[in-house]
Amino acid sequence: NTKITQSPRYLILGRANKSLECEQHLGHNAMYWYKQSAEKPPELMFLYNLKQLIRNETVPSRFIPECPDSSKLLLHISAVDPEDSAVYFCASSRRDSSNERLFFGHGTKLSVL
């Protein structure tokens, strides 16, 4: 799937700061960050719809999203915690009058030491 690219694919961190990147080439107007812990479903962290941010209030403040333009999405993580070990998926969709499917990237697997 080259329509949504994420980088890096794998990340191993101590208590450091890092940014995850995502770019979509689908012309979608909504982009998402999902967190998927082992054996769990994807859980929405953030949604940008036409650059308006909707936040899942349970997400710790050390996660900061950024949407520099409609095709790019960043996730800045400061002072990672072991509970942050998971796969982080970027997704995108069209959001208009009908509810469109989500397109997911391959994910970034974060391992916190």
Next chain:
Amino acid sequence: GDSVTQTEGPVTLSEGTSLTVNCSYETKQYPTLFWYVQYPGEGPQLLFKVPKANEKGSNRGFEATYNKEATSFHLQKASVQESDSAVYYCALDANSGTYQRFGTGTKLQVVP
């Protein structure tokens, strides 16, 4: 709030047998319902979606009917193959400017 409940996995089936994965949902809205499939090392991908009650969706031999009265959207396949081994997620989008909510997922393993 909106929620989705699925058959608890893992489910192990022999090749050629039939599959049913139950999905029930709760919402006060008129949702669009989805089935996604996730293979190891990949993100979820759409199997199919059904936006209207009493309609059926299908893809790759899988099908599900949007049953508004029973608030269900059960996934079925008549004859599974080893390549169907994956995690299946039922999801709903409540059509009210919210976002898609995923069920807990059902891991399917098909053995020869």
